[in-house]
Amino acid sequence: MRRKFFHDRRQFLRGASYSLALPFLPSLPGGLRAQERRTAAQPKRLVCVGSQLGFYKPEFFADGGSPRLAQPLDAAGLGADFTTVSGLDHKGPTGNGHELVYTLYIGHVVRGISLDQFAAPVLGKDTRYESLQLCCGEAQQKASLSFTPSGVPLPVTLRPSVLYARVFGAGSVALRKQTYLIESGKSLLDELTAEAHGLSGKVNADDRLKLDEYFSSIRDVEGKLKRRRDWLDKPFPTPPAKFALPVEENVDGSFLLDNEDLMWDLMALAVKNDSTRVISLTIPITDRALALDGKLMSEGYHRLSHHGNKQEKIDGLLAIERKHMEGAARFLKSLKDSPDPDGGSLLDSTVTLIGSAMGDAAAHRRTNYPLLVAGGGLKHRRHVSCGEGALKNEMACDLYVTVLQRLGFEVDRFGTSESDLNGILT
Numbered sequence: 001m002r003r004k005f006f007h008d009r010r011q012f013l014r015g016a017s018y019s020l021a022l023p024f025l026p027s028l029p030g031g032l033r034a035q036e037r038r039t040a041a042q043p044k045r046l047v048c049v050g051s052q053l054g055f056y057k058p059e060f061f062a063d064g065g066s067p068r069l070a071q072p073l074d075a076a077g078l079g080a081d082f083t084t085v086s087g088l089d090h091k092g093p094t095g096n097g098h099e100l101v102y103t104l105y106i107g108h109v110v111r112g113i114s115l116d117q118f119a120a121p122v123l124g125k126d127t128r129y130e131s132l133q134l135c136c137g138e139a140q141q142k143a144s145l146s147f148t149p150s151g152v153p154l155p156v157t158l159r160p161s162v163l164y165a166r167v168f169g170a171g172s173v174a175l176r177k178q179t180y181l182i183e184s185g186k187s188l189l190d191e192l193t194a195e196a197h198g199l200s201g202k203v204n205a206d207d208r209l210k211l212d213e214y215f216s217s218i219r220d221v222e223g224k225l226k227r228r229r230d231w232l233d234k235p236f237p238t239p240p241a242k243f244a245l246p247v248e249e250n251v252d253g254s255f256l257l258d259n260e261d262l263m264w265d266l267m268a269l270a271v272k273n274d275s276t277r278v279i280s281l282t283i284p285i286t287d288r289a290l291a292l293d294g295k296l297m298s299e300g301y302h303r304l305s306h307h308g309n310k311q312e313k314i315d316g317l318l319a320i321e322r323k324h325m326e327g328a329a330r331f332l333k334s335l336k337d338s339p340d341p342d343g344g345s346l347l348d349s350t351v352t353l354i355g356s357a358m359g360d361a362a363a364h365r366r367t368n369y370p371l372l373v374a375g376g377g378l379k380h381r382r383h384v385s386c387g388e389g390a391l392k393n394e395m396a397c398d399l400y401v402t403v404l405q406r407l408g409f410e411v412d413r414f415g416t417s418e419s420d421l422n423g424i425l426t
Contacts, residue, residue: 013195020168020192021273023214024341027204042342043376043407044123044277045350047267048116049328050145051283052101053305054358055321055370056314061086063383068318072329073374079382081332081347082374083425087387088396089359089369090416098285100366102142102153104357105280107397107415111151115353115400118414119407120278131278132270134163136260137286146280156282160262161225167270168218187222189215210338214272217334221265224258254288254296257323264327268334271346283324292319305361328354332374344377351376351403355396369396376406378425386421393419402426 013020059068062084066074073082092100092109105115116131124130135143135156144153157163168188189196196215200208263281270276287300297304299313301320307313335346342349355371358364374380386393393399397417402425404411412420 013192013199020188021275023210023272024339025203025207025211026339026341027207028202043349043351044342045271045346046116046119046123046278046403046407047271047331047350047352048105048114048145048280049283049352049354050101050104050281051321051324051354051356052098052285052358053283053301054356054361055324056307056318057086057360057368057370059318059321060084060370060372061383063385069321069325072322072326073332076329076333078329078332078336078374081336081380082372082382083378083380084383085371085373085399085421086383086385087368088371088394088399089367090357090396091394092366092416098358098364101285101357102145104355104369104396105145105353105400106147106151107395107400107417112147112415113149113151114145114147114280115403115414116278116280117146117148117154119404119409122409123277123407127274127276129166129270129276131280132163132166132267132276133157133280134263134267135282135284136263137256137284143282143284144280145282158259160221160259160266163263163266163270164221164225167266167273167275187219189218213337214269217265217269221262221269224262224265254291256284256286256288256290256301257292257320260324261327264331268331271335271350272338290320292323307362309362328352328374335375347375348377349375351378351406353399353403371396371399373399373403373425376403378402378406381424384421384424393421395419399425 013022055069060070061067062070062082063086070084073079090103090107090109092103100109103109106112120131131146133144133146133154133156135158138158142153143156146154148154157166196211200211203211260283267279267281270279285302287302289297289300291297297316297320299316304313304317304320307317332347332352335350338346340346340349352374353372354374355369357366357369359367359369386398395416395418397415398419399421400414401411401417401420402422404414405420405422406426
């Protein structure tokens with residue numbers, strides 16, 4: 001007997017052996033009226049992304065024109081939805097910056113709670129996962145950006161296939177079964193075809209399009225996972241003789257950008273089906289040469305970050321960092337195109353932070369962090385320069401206080417904050 005579609009504020013399809021959470025579909029019975037959907041929702045989601053090798057700041061800060069690392073955001077129509085912020089850091093020791101990159105969302109150089117974990121018990125209390133901690137590859141340094149109140153780092157999920165199982169399995173479909181589906185070329189959606197067709201007849205054209213896009217996104221992720229598994233057993237091309245591979249080369253570690261690409265897609269799906277409302281993602285330090293557009297780069301990521309102002313190395317570094325921003329742009333655009341059940345878009349109700357506690361990887365400097373905040377209904381200005389002129393803010397945690405207040409927290413301090421950025425961003 002065919003199983004019936006059921007819905008509540010979180011909408012699902014039920015198959016014979018599992019259920020699949022769906023994005024919000026306003027045209028179903030109980031959905032919001034069009035006028036209500038046009039009203040922006042109170043932000044209630046937080047995404048914290050950190051690159052442990054920083055970003056090349058001359059092409060990161062959007063204080064004029066469209067720098068190379070802002071171009072993916074502009075191309076996705078997000079030019080008015082983000083602000084880069086210069087002049088902020090933690091004002092802590094400036095020794096070997098690599099040893100302290102994990103402090104980005106703590107604000108301390110000593111043990112403390114991270115921004116995402118401060119927010120998670122409140123924002124995540126009604127979701128399957130209070131928070132998700134991700135890392136898009138093997139890390140040489142401390143991989144987690146998420147810390148408990150006592151300063152204990154939370155473990156990270158490294159494998160996109162495991163995140164896929166958590167987002168869509170949720171205990172009702174075993175990882176082993178999902179691995180079988182991926183390797184066999186089948187899809188999690190195959191069992192739900194009849195239910196999906198029945199649901200398509202209950203929604204309007206706009207929601208039918210969104211449903212098709214959601215299903216297509218799942219199939220795309222499954223295809224990427226399968227291709228990634230296929231490549232794991234294949235050797236890389238031989239690198240140039242002048243390039244010395246690490247002693248114990250781990251092929252999987254060179255797939256940082258492929259892993260990251262999948263993580264951005266899975267993060268968007270997790271937000272859309274409300275599996276979680278708090279996510280942290282680490283883009284880790286690695287010495288390995290990265291696979292970029294199907295080819296192995298001639299130098300390792302870490303080595304490229306020590307560019308010495310040599311344009312060839314800077315161009316290689318920017319090629320990697322542009323991939324980071326292309327994933328971010330795809331993630332943010334996906335949220336912008338998706339309605340929030342409480343009004344507005346998912347971008348309106350999600351504050352996303354992207355940055356690094358590495359101000360300059362080439363010199364290991366921990367000053368003037370590259371920071372970007374997007375979405376959340378903030379008053380975006382494209383770029384704000386702090387620590388100079390009328391703006392006296394110097395602490396990265398001043399930005400985090402504004403983020404927390406925007407998320408509904410009645411706080412005026414966080415970490416090493418001295419003030420807030422309310423007058424600029426709200």
